[in-house]
Amino acid sequence: MGIQINIAGNALIAKPDSEIDHHSAERMRGQIDTAFDNSSCRHIILDFSGVRFMDSSGIGMIIGRYKNAEKRGGRLALAGMSDDMGRIFHISGLAKIITRTATVEEAKEDFNAGRGSI
């Protein structure tokens, strides 16, 4: 139970593999922020393909990482989020500002095509 973190070019890729609630989100954000601070990445990709549950703590966690990427002139993408979690994502209004892609590869392509290249 935890989070897998990898770096691909200019993007930090974080893949939580457990349920996201207040308890687990606190640990996850610590690990992501430490890795991001120690890297020269600009973008963050959250790979949600292994997440089967999330409450509004997940929304707070996403917003916090979005702000960190923005501070470095980068962006945040959400990859592989299931439709079930997509509902809470829509309630939050984040769908308007955060890119959702089916896979991590698509998120990378999106960064390459968009403002910031990887």
Next chain:
Amino acid sequence: MNRVSVAMDSKPENISFARVVVAGFIAPLDPSVDEVSDIKTAVSEAITNAIIHGYPQGENNNTQGTVRLSLTTSECRTITIQVADDGVGIADIDTAREPLFTTKAELERSGLGFTVMESFMDSVTVDSTPGQGTTITLAKTLASPE
């Protein structure tokens, strides 16, 4: 008709335990996958609030209390869930229920807990007295099984 009550310490690790309890409680009613997900999410929000807002951590992390989770089902497939704390209470309930309102931005709270509960349940009732505590009552009627 069935009833279950659980009392737990206000520890963040109990949030996932509460979800397991409620999922197990409703399982015999054969709810849909979406219904289970809605109810688990709403309970997660209410329990989180009791733990982090009802009993806010002091400087030496010593504020502890009890959170009570009570579950009932009726003949007509209505699930009623109460989450009660004896914590600080809510002075202005209407403001607290507004989307994006939070008093704990430093904990990366999004202020969407009540909004999520309202979206995923049929009804959400808040009873609170400052200095005495808060009781949240959530209800949802399950669709007929397929």
